[in-house]
Amino acid sequence: MTASTWEAIILSSVRHCGTPCYVYAYEPIEAAFRQIDCLQCSVPVRQWLSFKTQPVAPVIRCWRRLGHGVEVVSEFEVLAARKEGYPASRILVNGVGKHRWLERASTRGIRVHFDSLTEIRALRKVAVSEGWQVGIRCHVAEECDPDEPQYGGQFGLMPDEVRIGTQLLRDAGLEVDSVHFHLRTMVTSPSAYRRALIELSDICKEADLRPHYVDCGGGLPVAEARTSKGPCAEGAFDLVAFGKVLSEVPSLFPECEEIWLENGRFLTARAAVLVIRVLDIKDRPDSRYLICDGGRTNHALVSDWECHRLFTIPRRGGPPQHTTVCGPNCMAYDRLARCDLPSDIEVGDIVVWADAGAYHVPWETRFSHGLAPVVWCDESGRLWVGRRRESFSEWWRPWGSMAGLGESNEESP
Numbered sequence: 188m189t190a191s192t193w194e195a196i197i198l199s200s201v202r203h204c205g206t207p208c209y210v211y212a213y214e215p216i217e218a219a220f221r222q223i224d225c226l227q228c229s230v231p232v233r234q235w236l237s238f239k240t241q242p243v244a245p246v247i248r249c250w251r252r253l254g255h256g257v258e259v260v261s262e263f264e265v266l267a268a269r270k271e272g273y274p275a276s277r278i279l280v281n282g283v284g285k286h287r288w289l290e291r292a293s294t295r296g297i298r299v300h301f302d303s304l305t306e307i308r309a310l311r312k313v314a315v316s317e318g319w320q321v322g323i324r325c326h327v328a329e330e331c332d333p334d335e336p337q338y339g340g341q342f343g344l345m346p347d348e349v350r351i352g353t354q355l356l357r358d359a360g361l362e363v364d365s366v367h368f369h370l371r372t373m374v375t376s377p378s379a380y381r382r383a384l385i386e387l388s389d390i391c392k393e394a395d396l397r398p399h400y401v402d403c404g405g406g407l408p409v410a411e412a413r414t415s416k417g418p419c420a421e422g423a424f425d426l427v428a429f430g431k432v433l434s435e436v437p438s439l440f441p442e443c444e445e446i447w448l449e450n451g452r453f454l455t456a457r458a459a460v461l462v463i464r465v466l467d468i469k470d471r472p473d474s475r476y477l478i479c480d481g482g483r484t485n486h487a488l489v490s491d492w493e494c495h496r497l498f499t500i501p502r503r504g505g506p507p508q509h510t511t512v513c514g515p516n517c518m519a520y521d522r523l524a525r526c527d528l529p530s531d532i533e534v535g536d537i538v539v540w541a542d543a544g545a546y547h548v549p550w551e552t553r554f555s556h557g558l559a560p561v562v563w564c565d566e567s568g569r570l571w572v573g574r575r576r577e578s579f580s581e582w583w584r585p586w587g588s589m590a591g592l593g594e595s596n597e598e599s600p
Contacts, residue, residue, distance in 0.1 A: 482514015
């Protein structure tokens with residue numbers, strides 16, 4: 188979407204809903220989907236939308252109408268996918284600790300990737316009775332904690348566990364026809380996927396697995412993303428080279444029929460903006476401080492480690508001045524950005540924080556304030572209020588009907 192289109196949508200949204208608010212649009216998701224859909228691979232590539240990244244109902248509904256599937260990692264996400272009419276064949280269950288809840292939320296014929304031996308032992312009988320299609324999440328050496336890469340991460344089964352888990356499933360009459368790995372968010376190079384696929388192939392050979400579906404998880408970066416340490420190399424991620432890596436899959440997995448991807452950030456990050464308004468300005472020796480009605484604490488947790496594009500409405504052109512954009516809460520952490528901004532920004536100006544489509548709504552807080560409204564721009568350009576601003580009564584309601592332990596009360600802890 189062009190800057191002028193975004194600006195028109197934002198101004199209309201603010202007139203009807205005020206600030207702070209999130210403004211979402213489907214067109215950037217469709218554009219990102221086309222980028223991956225154009226990958227030149229020797230086998231079909233299927234894209235599952237990571238539900239957790241953007242649990243916004245209009246997005247999920249559009250995705251369903253286009254015939255795509257969703258990847259879910261929690262009980263609520265499974266229930267939401269079912270409520271929105273997704274057939275079992277288009278629900279892929281990943282995540283950890285599924286033995287705690289999946290039997291309760293199961294629907295016949297869903298596809299489940301087991302994450303541990305504990306899950307397999309607890310759920311294999313359910314898998315048989317419910318007709319699940321099953322796969323295994325494998326831990327590969329490329330997986331790591333992006334903040335502390337010396338740690339390998341908590342996902343999937345280790346190679347020796349894959350062999351044991353495969354046999355446990357076969358003993359129950361289940362055949363593993365898909366394998367999965369997850370590297371991390373914002374993967375820097377296609378070569379990381381190549382190394383993971385080679386290791387995954389070795390793991391499958393050792394466990395006598397011949398998967399029909401190879402799931403490479405998510406992790407594709409967003410070119411515009413920056414960390415607090417400066418520009419990211421991820422912006423140069425080569426999708427053509429990534430397609431060539433995926434084209435090597437048939438040589439590693441001869442019976443593979445499809446490659447699966449589960450990107451959330453890449454598909455949805457550019458599909459929303461956070462819109463806030465300047466309430467007050469304080470000029471101090473160290474920085475100019477813009478006090479706004481929205482910020483990190485309530486609306487943009489990822490601003491703690493990412494620097495996003497930022498602009499104002501109206502556009503200002505004064506000399507740049509070192510500026511801190513603050514939220515409305517009484518804590519120094521509530522800082523959305525610290526950067527050079529035009530010195531002629533005024534009280535009442537709108538500040539737009541871009542690329543706010545991934546993880547922002549699910550991480551939104553009620554710290555001192557209610558949840559912000561969400562405006563949705565559909566495929567035809569029509570605007571809808573997807574979620575209204577939370578009122579005080581809605582904010583305080585969960586505490587209004589407390590009950591003693593053991594008493595029936597759906598709203599009590």
